[in-house]
Amino acid sequence: MKALCRIGLVAALALAVVAAPAWAQKLTGKPVTVTGRVVDNVCIWPAGLAGESHRECAIGCDKAGVRMALLDEKANVLYTVMADGPFKDPNAPLREHFERTVTVKGTLYTAPGGQKILAVQEVKSARAANPCAAKGKAPAANPCAPKNPCGAKK
Secondary structure (H helix, E strand, O other): OHHHHHHHHHHHHHHHHHHHHHHOOOOOOEEEEEEEEEEEHHHHHHHOOOOHHHHHHHHHHHHOOOOEEEEEOOOOEEEEEEOOOOOOOOOHHHHHHEOOEEEEEEEEEEOOOOOEEEEEEEEEEOOOOOOOHHHOOOOOOOOOOOOOOOOOOO
């Protein structure tokens, strides 16, 4: 009887060792660069509050401990942000950019259920490109003029 129990115990341990990688699956990330707007989940989803007029509220949410997210509006993807290491404030690199568009370099993880998690390493403001800069010319007096925005003579 003791021999049978020992064999059963050894078999159970062997099964646990073989199955352990399935239980403790390590997520591997990939380096990415993502452009999106820094949003707070508390106000944007239930109340639809967003944009520069909501910036002060987002700052208040940050002070209350709300984690910000990065919304890529072109791809329609929401990234949960995290710090690039333990015991760091995940909002710290984004704090001056609430409700503004940024370009973030970091590591992307896809969690179970498809949640996108972005470990933030570098944040830069994403300003709209100036089409006139490439031509070395100043914009016309009316930058909205569709025919000749860079002021070049025909």
